[in-house]
Amino acid sequence: xxxxxxxxxxxxxxxxxxxxxxxxxxxxxxxxxxxxxxxxxxxxxxxxxxxxxxxxxxxxxxxxxxxxxxxxxxxxxxxxxxxxxxxxxxxxxxxxxxxxxxxxxxxxxxxxxxxxxxxxxxxxxxxxxxxxxxxxxxxxxxxxxxxxxxxxxxxxxxxxxxxxxxxxxxxxxxxxxxxxxxxxxxxxxxxxxxxxxxxxxxxxxxxxxxxxxxxxxxxxxxxxxxxxxxxxxxxxxxxxxxxxxxxxxxxxxxxxxxxxxxxxxxxxxxxxxxxxxxxxxxxxxxxxxxxxxxxxxxxxxxxxxxxxxxxxxxxxxxxxxxxxxxxxxxxxxxxxxxxxxxxxxxxxxxxxxxxxxxxxxxxxxxxxxxxxxxxxxxxxxxxxxxxxxxxxx
Numbered sequence: 360x361x362x363x364x365x366x367x368x369x370x371x372x373x374x375x376x377x378x379x380x381x382x383x384x385x386x387x388x389x390x391x392x393x394x395x396x397x398x399x400x401x402x403x404x405x406x407x408x409x410x411x412x413x414x415x416x417x418x419x420x421x422x423x424x425x426x427x428x429x430x431x432x433x434x435x436x437x438x439x440x441x442x443x444x445x446x447x448x449x450x451x452x453x454x455x456x457x458x459x460x461x462x463x464x465x466x467x468x469x470x471x472x473x474x475x476x477x478x479x480x481x482x483x484x485x486x487x488x489x490x491x492x493x494x495x496x497x498x499x500x501x502x503x504x505x506x507x508x509x510x511x512x513x514x515x516x517x518x519x520x521x522x523x524x525x526x527x528x529x530x531x532x533x534x535x536x537x538x539x540x541x542x543x544x545x546x547x548x549x550x551x552x553x554x555x556x557x558x559x560x561x562x563x564x565x566x567x568x569x570x571x572x573x574x575x576x577x578x579x580x581x582x583x584x585x586x587x588x589x590x591x592x593x594x595x596x597x598x599x600x601x602x603x604x605x606x607x608x609x610x611x612x613x614x615x616x617x618x619x620x621x622x623x624x625x626x627x628x629x630x631x632x633x634x635x636x637x638x639x640x641x642x643x644x645x646x647x648x649x650x651x652x653x654x655x656x657x658x659x660x661x662x663x664x665x666x667x668x669x670x671x672x673x674x675x676x677x678x679x680x681x682x683x684x685x686x687x688x689x690x691x692x693x694x695x696x697x698x699x700x701x702x703x704x705x706x707x708x709x710x711x712x713x714x715x716x717x718x719x720x721x722x723x724x725x726x727x728x729x730x731x732x733x734x735x736x737x738x739x740x741x742x743x744x745x746x747x748x749x750x751x752x
Contacts, residue, residue, distance in 0.1 A: 393474075396698045401478045406455075406515050406694060407716050409485055411522030416442035416490035417453040418584045422576040425568025434569050435531040437510040439486060439517030440585060441524050446491035453488040455479060456511050460537045477695035484514045486521075489584060493524075496590040498731050501574050501609070502529045503566055503602030505624070505690075506554070509537045512690040513599070519720045525727060526589055530573055532566050534601075556665045559601065563627045566605035570596060571613050578615070593617040595727050599689045600624045603640075607673070610636050618676075618730035620723065622689040623648055625666055626673040639726050640675040641719075643684040643708060650680065650748060656706075678748035681718055683710035689719060710744065718742050 409415055417439050424432035442450075456479045500520060504510060510529045517527040531537060554562060578591045596619045598606035603624025610616035611633040618637035623646050642649035647663045648670065655663055685708030687693070693712045697705040707715075721742060 396475060400474070400476065400696050400698065401481050404477065404482045404694065404696065406482065406484050406518075406691060407713070409518045409522030410720075411441075411519065411524065413441035413493055413522050413524060414444055414447035414490070415486040415518045415521045416440050416447060416450065416488070416492060416584075417486035417517070418489050419457070420583065422573050425565065425570070425572040434573065435510075435537075436573055437517070437529045437531065438526065438585065439514075439521040439529075440526040440588065441493040441497055441521050442487060442490040443493050447487045450487035450490035453484065453486040455482040455484050455514065456509075460511075461509075475698040475701055477692075477697070479511065482511075482691070482695075485518050486514070492585055492588040495588070497524055497526045497588055498590050498727075499526045499528065499574070499577060499594045500727060501570050501577075501594060501596050501606075502527055503532065503570055503598035503605050503609075504529065504535065505598075505600030505602055505687075506562070507534050507536050508599065508602075508690070509535055511537075512692060515691050515694070515716060516720065516723065520724060520727065523724055526585065528573060528577060530566070530569055530602075532569060532602075534562070556662065559604075559625060560628065562601055563604050563608055563625075566598075566602060567608035567612060567627070570598075570605060570609035574609075574613055574615070591615060593731050595620065595730050597723070598622065598624060600686065607638055607675070610638070617732075618726075620726055621648075621675065623686050626669040626675065628669070629673055637730060638675040638677070640670075640678045641689075641722060642678070642680050643686060643688070644680040644682045644746065646680070646686065649678050656686075679722070680746050680748055681710065681715070682744040682746065684708045684715055684744075685710075688715045714744060718744050 417437065419435060419437050421433045421435050424434050461479060502513060502517070504513060510531050513529055517529060520527050574591065574594055577589055580586050580589065592615060594613070594615050594617065596606040596610040596613065596616055597603070599622040601624055603621030604627045607619045607621050608627040608629065610619035611629050616636055619639070621638065621640045623642040625648055626640070640649055644650070645654035647653035647655060647658060647666045651667050653663065685706045687706035688708050688710060692705065693707045693715045722745065
């Protein structure tokens with residue numbers, strides 16, 4: 360073998376050696392990354408503590424579905440409420456996600472990489488399961504979740520309002536990613552594509568009917584954990600995303616509704632002659648549901664135009680935006696762990712979780728209080744992220 364051949368062989372061996380070392384380093388880094396992510400996603404996440412004077416109870420029940428569904432159809436409902444302090448001291452903690460509500464059969468995470476996202480089994484909330492309610496009669500908020508969102512994603516909102524004396528009943532619609540809709544495993548499949556405007560209208564109508572049916576059940580309640588504890592003479596309907604639009608429609612259909620809160624959702628088409636009740640549209644500062652121009656974030660031009668036309672046809676009484684909020688920040692996901700580099704795909708925006716929680720809960724409490732005849736106006740100077748949108752904006 361010549362000297363040149365020997366040199367070439369040595370160089371090839373060195374290259375193979377360097378490639379092998381590089382591959383080992385990459386594998387080691389990847390394994391290290393996965394170990395760190397696994398630890399971070401599974402460590403205990405304590406949600407923000409409620410700030411009101413009441414401890415909080417939570418119960419789960421089922422109610423009859425609204426019109427247009429098959430006979431006997433029911434919907435699960437999660438209810439947060441102000442609890443009796445002595446009962447709350449002895450009642451067990453309410454699991455963030457109860458057994459059987461999540462796991463095989465659930466919808467996959469939106470990103471499709473669940474091992475890079477928050478482990479919901481590690482999340483802890485503050486409510487006490489089936490604690491006795493606080494004395495007196497308490498006003499009610501009926502809340503609907505976003506499309507393919509789960510009821511537990513609104514625990515912080517439910518607990519905060521309940522700690523301030525409000526009963527919050529969250530509908531569990533058939534589009535939930537939870538395994539339970541009516542007390543039994545869900546049978547609806549995940550949708551591979553977003554719904555069209557026509558499909559959204561159908562979903563809005565059914566969800567609104569379910570919200571009204573839920574409210575009617577609360578009005579007529581004579582037994583159960585909260586019997587005698589509900590003041591349903593004036594009720595606020597609220598929701599997030601698809602649930603927000605449904606809340607506006609439900610409010611127009613329910614005689615006892617004092618007003619609605621639509622969190623970053625489409626405005627619905629209202630029936631002819633429907634009464635116009637106070638309605639707040641609270642959204643991200645770049646949401647196509649609330650402002651024009653907007654950030655489309657993968658939405659089609661046709662859908663964005665539909666959102667704008669709906670806002671014009673069914674104008675809310677008030678439009679307000681939260682600077683830096685993302686569409687998914689209107690609930691617990693703003694607090695969830697998301698592994699880098701997927702943070703930008705979480706849809707929660709750039710606002711700090713603590714600020715989003717502070718702004719959102721302050722606005723909700725103030726709005727609910729005002730709609731129910733109270734006086735809890737929020738000093739705007741304390742919420743610099745909040746901005747009122749002029750009419751036509």
